[in-house]
Amino acid sequence: MSPWRASVLTLFPAMFPGPLGFSLAGEALGRGSFSLEAHDIRAHGLGRHRAVDDAPAGGGAGMVLRADVLAAALDAALAPGDARPRLMMSPRGRPLTQRRVRELAAGEGAVLVCGRFEGVDERVIEGRGLEEVSIGDYVLSGGELAAMVLLDACVRLLPGVMGKAESGEEESFEGGLLEYPHYTRPREWEGRGIPPVLLSGDHGRIKAWRREEALRLTAARRPDLLARGDGEP
Ligand code: SAH
Secondary structure (H helix, E strand, O other): OOOEEEEEEEOOHHHOOHHHHOHHHHHHHHHOOEEEEEEEHHHHOEOOOOEOEEOOOOOOOOOEEOHHHHHHHHHHHOOOOOOOOEEEEEEEEEEOOHHHHHHHHHOOEEEEEOOOOOOEOHHHHHHOOOEEEEOOOOOOOOOHHHHHHHHHHHHOOOOOOOOOHHHHOOOOOOOOOOOOOOOOOOOOEOOEOOOHHHHOOOHHHHHHHHHHHHHHHHHHHOHHHHHHOOOOO
8 A cells, every 4th residue: 555645735845844754753754654745836836926825805914825826736736536635724624633634544645735824715725626624713824834733643643653553542532532641650759649540450440540530531621522422523
């Protein structure tokens, strides 16, 4: 099977791989467990100055990425028949969830478009079938960090990337719950001990305690997850 393939369209290709070049993701990239291409939208800019943006129709502040320029960059980056999902990073998009991350990681890869300025001309979103994805209810200055967040979340789920297969399954959201608390050495730190059950060696009790803690934390912090049942909006 060919490795999971990410293609990013950005005005700042030098930002990549950036944080994805370190730790788990960096090692996976080095091993070829996934590939990452950053395509420069400006290479398709217009005129001597390679213009990529223009004033918003109807007036108002800021600039808008041109549909023709972005479409040319997308068409050049995609081979015919490329069936990977095409994602437009956008605060207006559907909020990213662990479920969507899992779906994306199980596929062939993803194409990610990073906006800048006020955003992109609506027509390219429609014309190229871009799926808008948000990483949260706040506004970034560009889509690059959002793309990195999405890629990092996907890449750690690729086969062989995480050390222990099970370390992906017990985490926050995977069972519809937030994760239980962790402890390690020293046994006592600044007068604080470790919950005795974790030192008991009784795996049944430990499992039950962790489940209780996960439920308690989820009820206290994210009752919306419990109400949904499966941990996904
Ligand atoms: N005027 C736009 C915001 C533009 S921010 C609006 O109000 O909707 C510039 C770019 O940053 C966007 O095109 C998008 O690619 C990226 N971006 C900003 N916030 C984001 C978020 N929460 N999730 C994903 N991408 C985001």
